[in-house]
Amino acid sequence: MSFRRTVAFAATLAFGAAAAAQGTAPAPAATAAAPAAAETAAAPVKPGDAAAGQGKAAVCGACHGLDGNSADAQYPKLAGQNEQYIVRQLNNFKSSARQNPIMLGMASPLSEQDMHDLGAYFASKSPLPGVADDKLVKAGEKLYRQGDAARGIPACMACHGPDGRGNPGAAYPQLAGQWADYVQRTLKAWHDGTAWGSDDHAQIMPTIAKRLTDADIAAVSTYVEGLHAAEGAAPATAAAR
Numbered sequence: 001m002s003f004r005r006t007v008a009f010a011a012t013l014a015f016g017a018a019a020a021a022q023g024t025a026p027a028p029a030a031t032a033a034a035p036a037a038a039e040t041a042a043a044p045v046k047p048g049d050a051a052a053g054q055g056k057a058a059v060c061g062a063c064h065g066l067d068g069n070s071a072d073a074q075y076p077k078l079a080g081q082n083e084q085y086i087v088r089q090l091n092n093f094k095s096s097a098r099q100n101p102i103m104l105g106m107a108s109p110l111s112e113q114d115m116h117d118l119g120a121y122f123a124s125k126s127p128l129p130g131v132a133d134d135k136l137v138k139a140g141e142k143l144y145r146q147g148d149a150a151r152g153i154p155a156c157m158a159c160h161g162p163d164g165r166g167n168p169g170a171a172y173p174q175l176a177g178q179w180a181d182y183v184q185r186t187l188k189a190w191h192d193g194t195a196w197g198s199d200d201h202a203q204i205m206p207t208i209a210k211r212l213t214d215a216d217i218a219a220v221s222t223y224v225e226g227l228h229a230a231e232g233a234a235p236a237t238a239a240a241r
């Protein structure tokens with residue numbers, strides 16, 4: 001499955017062999033991001049350095065946890081999240097394509113290299129699995145693994161992986177272990193018309209979330225919180241504890 005890369009995403013890859021191989025060039029229509037892209041071209045960004053990222057992540061720890069396992073569900077877990085997705089979101093916050101006043105402030109001073117180092121650091125950590133609600137987990141599992149063809153809902157695992165680890169190459173995020181409250185809030189926002197920018201990549205989730213009911217969202221959110229990356233598809237449930 002391939003989606004046309006757009007400016008924010010192309011900018012994050014502009015330094016890399018992947019972009020070169022695909023001949024990706026920022027579209028002329030998207031010159032808003034040209035200064036950033038030009039800087040990137042002038043000083044090639046190196047792949048993220050987790051050791052350098054650790055120092056830069058001290059400030060993030062207050063909310064996201066020092067190892068990316070936040071203690072509070074209002075802050076998404078970053079532990080184990082892939083570098084590409086983290087870089088994309090930090091660029092999204094910085095450009096306000098994804099609107100959040102706190103993260104706008106946090107992302108604004110970061111260079112492209114900082115974003116990669118931070119991404120590499122958090123990617124090197126392991127997410128602590130949460131616990132799924134026993135009453136909802138079956139419905140959530142069905143949606144996650146099979147989708148609902150009759151309603152045009154694809155299986156979540158097609159992109160986020162059977163074990164919820166995501167797909168780094170495509171910047172599809174890890175969902176395994178993520179706080180259900182955060183997942184629910186994010187899916188609801190997409191359902192209600194929010195989008196993280198206007199590129200094709202950013203249209204994927206709003207399109208899917210519009211087809212989800214509140215019950216679907218509650219079920220799939222608790223399912224992913226209990227999903228253990230290490231144990232494949234078997235989620236922990238409250239009952240199992």
Ligand code: HEC
Nearest residue numbers: 057059060062063074075076086089090100102103106118
């Ligand atoms: C004061 C609290 C706070 C601090 C400090 C903070 N963040 Fe965040 N971060 C948030 C909140 C709140 C969200 C959720 C935003 C939303 O709902 O869209 C978030 C979301 C994110 C996301 C998106 C995660 C996802 O799963 O989509 C990334 C990436 C991120 N932060 C990285 C960082 C980095 C890197 C730092 C340090 C440079 C940092 N944050 C510092 C509060 C914080």
Ligand code: HEC
Nearest residue numbers: 154155156158159171172173183186196201202204205220
């Ligand atoms: C065609 C691929 C695809 C499918 C299928 C898909 N997703 Fe996604 N998902 C994405 C992409 C791409 C993003 C990142 C969006 C962005 O960067 O704007 C994402 C992001 C998310 C996030 C935000 C994660 C975070 O850390 O903030 C959640 C939650 C999510 N998807 C849930 C689901 C659920 C639930 C399903 C099934 C009903 C699903 N996705 C199906 C591609 C997909």
